[in-house]
Amino acid sequence: MEAVVELKGLTKRYGELRAVDDVSLRIEPGEIFALLGPNGAGKTTMIGCITGLITGFEGQVKVAGLDVVDHYRVTRRMVGLVPQELNWDAFFSVRQVLEFQAGYFGVKPTRAEIDELLDQFSLLEKADANTRWLSGGMKRRLMICKALMHDPVVLFLDEPTAGVDVELRDELWGYVEALRARGTTIVLTTHYLEEAEKLADRVGIINRGRLLRVDDREALMEEFGRRHVEVKLREAPTAGVIEALGQHAVEVEGRTLRLNYTRNAGEEEGGEEVDYLLKTLVGAGATILSVEGGRSSLESIFREVLHEDADASSKGAS
Numbered sequence: 524m525e526a527v528v529e530l531k532g533l534t535k536r537y538g539e540l541r542a543v544d545d546v547s548l549r550i551e552p553g554e555i556f557a558l559l560g561p562n563g564a565g566k567t568t569m570i571g572c573i574t575g576l577i578t579g580f581e582g583q584v585k586v587a588g589l590d591v592v593d594h595y596r597v598t599r600r601m602v603g604l605v606p607q608e609l610n611w612d613a614f615f616s617v618r619q620v621l622e623f624q625a626g627y628f629g630v631k632p633t634r635a636e637i638d639e640l641l642d643q644f645s646l647l648e649k650a651d652a653n654t655r656w657l658s659g660g661m662k663r664r665l666m667i668c669k670a671l672m673h674d675p676v677v678l679f680l681d682e683p684t685a686g687v688d689v690e691l692r693d694e695l696w697g698y699v700e701a702l703r704a705r706g707t708t709i710v711l712t713t714h715y716l717e718e719a720e721k722l723a724d725r726v727g728i729i730n731r732g733r734l735l736r737v738d739d740r741e742a743l744m745e746e747f748g749r750r751h752v753e754v755k756l757r758e759a760p761t762a763g764v765i766e767a768l769g770q771h772a773v774e775v776e777g778r779t780l781r782l783n784y785t786r787n788a789g790e791e792e793g794g795e796e797v798d799y800l801l802k803t804l805v806g807a808g809a810t811i812l813s814v815e816g817g818r819s820s821l822e823s824i825f826r827e828v829l830h831e832d833a834d835a836s837s838k839g840a841s
């Protein structure tokens with residue numbers, strides 16, 4: 524099947540900086556692809572090269588099989604972009620914003636078609652309201668409607684939930700899932716592993732312009748589904764306690780024990796291992812002062828991926 528987006532050796536330089544560095548990637552029809560990377564990784568630049576906002580790159584970018592440089596007008600119409608910042612004039616009504624956008628792409632939706640789109644995003648009753656009076660969530664939904672006006676084959680969402688509260692984030696995730704159900708191919712950029720975990724079929728990890736990994740979400744989550752639990756005791760554990768913990772990889776530092784474990788596929792938490800640790804400690808008569816748990820942060824995942832990358836390149840060089 525033809526890829527919706529295909530990058531071959533995409534490189535974008537700003538002076539000495541390679542904001543995107545030799546990236547090759549295929550986005551398949553109907554998938555949600557998350558581009559995961561820290562600030563300045565090159566996500567927005569990469570999207571800009573695909574959506575026609577950024578030119579002067581090396582390598583090849585195709586949308587639906589067409590080169591975005593040679594077929595600029597056609598490919599620009601096939602992509603929709605929801606940028607990070609609000610992008611309309613605050614004096615217009617919701618309907619006017621959409622009509623202007625349609626005009627920009629030379630499409631002439633009927634009033635009923637605009638109403639239908641607004642209805643899908645629960646904005647119909649605000650159709651004639653000034654955009655200034657929309658809530659934050661409504662504004663973000665209007666941005667998505669705007670990007671959908673010309674019926675793109677692929678929709679790019681640049682950090683759709685940056686800086687929004689948990690409730691609004693969940694709401695936006697719901698809309699993204701609804702779009703996928705309609706069959707829209709979606710590429711989203713995010714800092715948050717959780718967002719990629721929740722929404723994406725596949726995840727690409729980008730850092731310093733380089734695409735370090737591309738994996739199915741499940742494979743990535745399995746590999747990085749690491750958790751830890753830290754137990755603080757009143758007294759340092761005795762040799763007997765440490766022996767009882769046996770095979771379990773428990774790190775002991777003074778009165779603190781740390782167990783690193785991998786979340787099993789399909790399980791929410793560690794289950795057995797944490798249970799075993801705590802029961803063993805209690806069984807050995809240790810007094811537990813506190814128990815804290817967490818999972819590998821995105822930062823630690825990046826460190827790990829970067830480490831692997833550095834190891835691989837040093838081996839390649841030797």
Ligand SMILES: Nc1ncnc2c1ncn2[C@@H]1O[C@H](COP(=O)(O)OP(=O)(O)OP(=O)(O)O)[C@@H](O)[C@H]1O
Binds near residue numbers: 537560
């Ligand atoms: N027009 C420009 N001129 C010079 N450097 C730029 C320009 N645009 C981006 N950069 C640099 O390119 C790198 C990648 O930036 P980009 O905005 O693509 O990252 P990002 O992953 O989208 O980051 P964020 O998550 O913060 O939005 C950064 O170092 C940035 O400073």
